[in-house]
Amino acid sequence: MFKRTISFVIKSFVGLLCLGVLFVFIQSQQQSESTPNLFGFSALTILSNSMQPEFSEGDVIFIKQTEASDLVKDDIITFGTPEGNRVTHRITETNTQENQLSFTTKGDNNNVIDAEPVQEGQVIGKVLFHIPKLGFLSRFLSEPIGFGLVIVLPLVAYVGITVYERLSKPKSTKNEEAI
Template sequence: MKRTLSFVIKSFLGLLCLGVAFLFIQSQQQSQQTPNLFGYSALTILSNSMQPEFSEGDVIVIQQTSSSDLATNDIITFGTKDGNRVTHRITDTMDQDQNRFFTTKGDNNNVADAEPVFEGQVIGKVLFSIPKLGFVARFLSEPIGFMLLIVLPLVAYVGITVYERLSKPTKKEEAFK
């Protein structure tokens, strides 16, 4: 039982480290693009424009989606001309000259967004949210948070593994007992 639990924990930590490393490397190489893993991305909400659906600090998971699969009342994340990412609800769709445009609006805003969203600007459709997880992500992005929650557990894991391997009796020692 102890060995199985140890294997599960080590596997989970290994996969977590690989996933974090993959997203970190991908975000460094493609700073203008949203990092994704198999078409899914996690983003932190930075404003309250979508309250009560999402609040500042919530994490949303979005999936890359074809514009033909989007409809009124879907919540999408899209890129703006100045490089920001915005998550708002589609209030209307328009097809013009074989192009699709969306009118969007934040649930907590009084008016719709000034410019329609072109289908090429859409990053993805929101699947679900995790309340307040963004504050943890923000803490992890700071040096002290990264050290406390990523580096120290990783060092502890390596230290424990090395200690366990060094403290195991060798076959020669077992033969003399």
Template sequence: MSRTKRFLHVLNRCISVVLTVLLVGLFLVMVYLIIASNTQSMPFFNQYSIYTVTTGSMTGTLDVGSVIVVKKVDPQTLEEGDIITFLSNDPMFNGKVVTHRIVEVTEGTGGKMFITKGDANEDRDGAAALPSNVLGKVVLHIPWLGYLLAFLKTKQGYFLILILPCFALLVVEVIQLIKNICRYVDEKDQKKLDSESQTGEISDEKNSQDDQTREKSPVTEEAEGDSTKEAAGQDNTDEENA
């Protein structure tokens, strides 16, 4: 195998492995996100949780349909301006998970207390967030990913995330198998042609040697005939001299 073919073969294998790893990784991530979106809190590496924004109270900063990543932090380190996710004490939210911005930090009997407000709301929240209810600080948000997760919860979405990747992997492996079979057949045919070519060369060489042998044979006979004539001529000469 030439260097170019060897390089292309290695490159093809590397690309195939990378695509497979990426596809499997994407599949696992999407499965995780679907599970996370169906639960109130989904830990990620023990310090992170994932949530989907479902209301417009933070529109302009965290739009509806965004996915947010929340990191668990020490509540005492939080400051004004931080966006936090917490279990609300406000009767309006009835203990639901809320993500709002801290607009004021006050001191209470249990330490810091956080006055929060949605960026798109005119009024502050009706109750301060307690440190014990803080789930974490928003460190990342991905716009519109929540809509994708909502779609993936449907039958079509399950087909897309479960069946399609498996089918794609199967197609890739079948194509690779066909290539290997074709390569094997080509190599086998090439070996057969090389063998026939070598056999033909040996046969031609043998025929050439036979032809050369046949060409030399009359010369020998002719030489023998000349010797006989010379011997006969010598005998006649001897008889005449006698």
């Protein structure tokens, strides 16, 4: 009984995790102009070295949707640009003009501040933490060969082994079970 309960819990957790990943994937495909999120949390890959040594190209950052009024100097934020890009830089200064909040930002590895201040409506979220180099794995998995090697091949192997084990299991008769 205990073994079945543990098995059910593990399978349920893996199933929910897969549904969450599928949800974020579908959302990112349908809403390419907005940042995909799950319960207000998003994962993005760093594409440049403007925030070194904090983040490097290929790192994955996890951000949480945050109200602009909750942000302070030295917070690292991700924001959208008018061109549709996403940028992750550190707040160097907060400004309020005519009840409108804006932020001066700068990449840690850049020599000058960003040319345009970030308006509160542009803020996507605040960086919570990062995982170094995970973005390279993500990029590899998004290619057909990577997806096949890491996802499809092990899945096919698992199904094949399971089918083989079930077919090769000796069938017990009712007489054997009664003894």
